[in-house]
Amino acid sequence: MDRFEKIFFGISVVMLALFLCALFYASAAMHVHVQSSQEVISVKPGGNLAMAVLTTAPFNNPGVKQIGPHDYEVDIIAQAWTFYPSEIKLPAGANVEFKATSVDVTHGFLIPGTLINMMLIPGQVSITHYRFEHAGTYLLLCHEYCGRGHHTMFAKVEVQ
Numbered sequence: 435m436d437r438f439e440k441i442f443f444g445i446s447v448v449m450l451a452l453f454l455c456a457l458f459y460a461s462a463a464m465h466v467h468v469q470s471s472q473e474v475i476s477v478k479p480g481g482n483l484a485m486a487v488l489t490t491a492p493f494n495n496p497g498v499k500q501i502g503p504h505d506y507e508v509d510i511i512a513q514a515w516t517f518y519p520s521e522i523k524l525p526a527g528a529n530v531e532f533k534a535t536s537v538d539v540t541h542g543f544l545i546p547g548t549l550i551n552m553m554l555i556p557g558q559v560s561i562t563h564y565r566f567e568h569a570g571t572y573l574l575l576c577h578e579y580c581g582r583g584h585h586t587m588f589a590k591v592e593v594q
């Protein structure tokens with residue numbers, strides 16, 4: 435083997451090892467995980483997805499629900515080009531389970547400054563958990579291109 439071949443081979447092995455370490459660090463120390471929810475909203479034959487979502491719990495009653503002293507569930511529907519509800523109010527220190535789905539195309543679900551980053555696939559329920567430690571106004575953004583109104587698709591999360 436040529437000397438340079440050996441050097442480049444060595445560099446690629448080191449890089450692979452570094453990337454693997456980064457992956458383990460992200461999953462073990464930073465709790466970054468691939469979504470594992472497999473909940474699917476079933477559509478009756480001849481029915482449409484929007485109707486199915488709007489008549490299936492919890493999306494038949496979207497919004498903020500208190501489920502424990504500091505625990506909340508927030509159910510959100512994404513539709514081009516809005517989130518419903520578009521204003522979410524939570525107390526600081528709330529442990530929140532977000533459940534969201536899309537009734538039309540694939541949308542994004544990102545709250546900058548938090549670990550909340552999901553993809554909303556039509557008819558699938560995406561779930562993530564987060565604890566809001568600090569009061570403030572957060573933006574919930576769609577970060578998956580979903581058509582000409584994509585850049586206007588956002589909601590506000592007020593933590594008081």
Ligand code: CUA
Binds near residue numbers: 514515541581587
């Ligand atoms: Cu919804 Cu981009």
